[in-house]
Amino acid sequence: xxxxxxxxxVTAMVMSICMMSGTFSTASACSNCNPPSDEVHGMGDLxxxxxxxxxxxxxxxxxxELYGAESRYDEVRRDAEGVWxxxxxxxxxxxxxxxxxxxxxxxxxYTANETEMAIEKLLGDTVKYEIxxxxxxxxxxxxxxxxxxxxxxxVRFPDYNLYAETNxxxxxxxxxxxxxxxxxxxxxxxxxxxxxSVLAAAPGDEQVLSxxxxxxKTVNLYDSIWLAKGLIKKYKLTDAQLYIADVNxxxxxxxxxxxxxxxxxxxxxxxxxx
Numbered sequence: 001x002x003x004x005x006x007x008x009x010v011t012a013m014v015m016s017i018c019m020m021s022g023t024f025s026t027a028s029a030c031s032n033c034n035p036p037s038d039e040v041h042g043m044g045d046l047x048x049x050x051x052x053x054x055x056x057x058x059x060x061x062x063x064x065e066l067y068g069a070e071s072r073y074d075e076v077r078r079d080a081e082g083v084w085x086x087x088x089x090x091x092x093x094x095x096x097x098x099x100x101x102x103x104x105x106x107x108x109x110y111t112a113n114e115t116e117m118a119i120e121k122l123l124g125d126t127v128k129y130e131i132x133x134x135x136x137x138x139x140x141x142x143x144x145x146x147x148x149x150x151x152x153x154x155v156r157f158p159d160y161n162l163y164a165e166t167n168x169x170x171x172x173x174x175x176x177x178x179x180x181x182x183x184x185x186x187x188x189x190x191x192x193x194x195x196x197s198v199l200a201a202a203p204g205d206e207q208v209l210s211x212x213x214x215x216x217k218t219v220n221l222y223d224s225i226w227l228a229k230g231l232i233k234k235y236k237l238t239d240a241q242l243y244i245a246d247v248n249x250x251x252x253x254x255x256x257x258x259x260x261x262x263x264x265x266x267x268x269x270x271x272x273x274x
């Protein structure tokens with residue numbers, strides 16, 4: 001009886017969330033949805049962090065006064081001014097335009113989806129960038145019904161992927177990329193990927209649990225919150241997350257999956273995505 005009342009209460013809660021939106025339609029990935037508020041994991045509006053737009057608006061002197069900013073500039077500058085020989089041709093090392101970190105890492109402080117959206121929030125539309133993360137999974141894995149927890153977070157800045165036969169990279173470009181690095185590093189302890197680094201994103205060996213919408217390796221109330229707010233376009237969910245949220249495997253993530261997920265939480269069931 002007690003379990004039945006709890007199930008009814010949870011079901012009523014998730015149904016009311018979706019009813020408020022006036023939709024029971026399939027969720028889809030949305031690049032313009034609001035990032036999470038401090039209701040989940042305390043991310044909030046990141047008030048103490050500098051956006052990339054704010055960093056770009058700073059003078060060089062103001063930027064170098066920030067803790068760690070000058071050391072990041074020095075590292076990028078050393079790479080940009082370095083040389084290497086290949087097939088009897090001398091080429092300046094340039095700027096790789098890539099930041100990365102291996103996961104899991106105790107220093108990384110990574111939370112799936114939340115970390116990606118925090119980075120997006122700070123970078124804004126100031127420069128072009130691409131985030132390759134554990135939840136940015138290749139469609140081949142989705143189609144084969146195998147989804148894994150990943151182990152790489154990689155932020156690429158194509159406009160700062162600079163190599164040349166002559167050292168024509170400007171100090172302005174070096175400082176700008178150092179600001180990109182500083183901006184991302186406010187969210188996660190990420191490293192500059194130097195020229196010649198050999199590293200590729202790859203799936204891990206642990207299969208993602210069905211219903212683990214926020215990819216924290218457990219299915220709990222937070223997953224219901226993420227799915228419910230994804231359905232009303234409050235949170236942005238990736239294709240991989242929508243695949244994981246489709247717990248009844250009918251081809252779409254919707255309110256019926258939310259109800260099933262609620263029942264699963266009542267019964268404390270964690271199952272793989274097969």
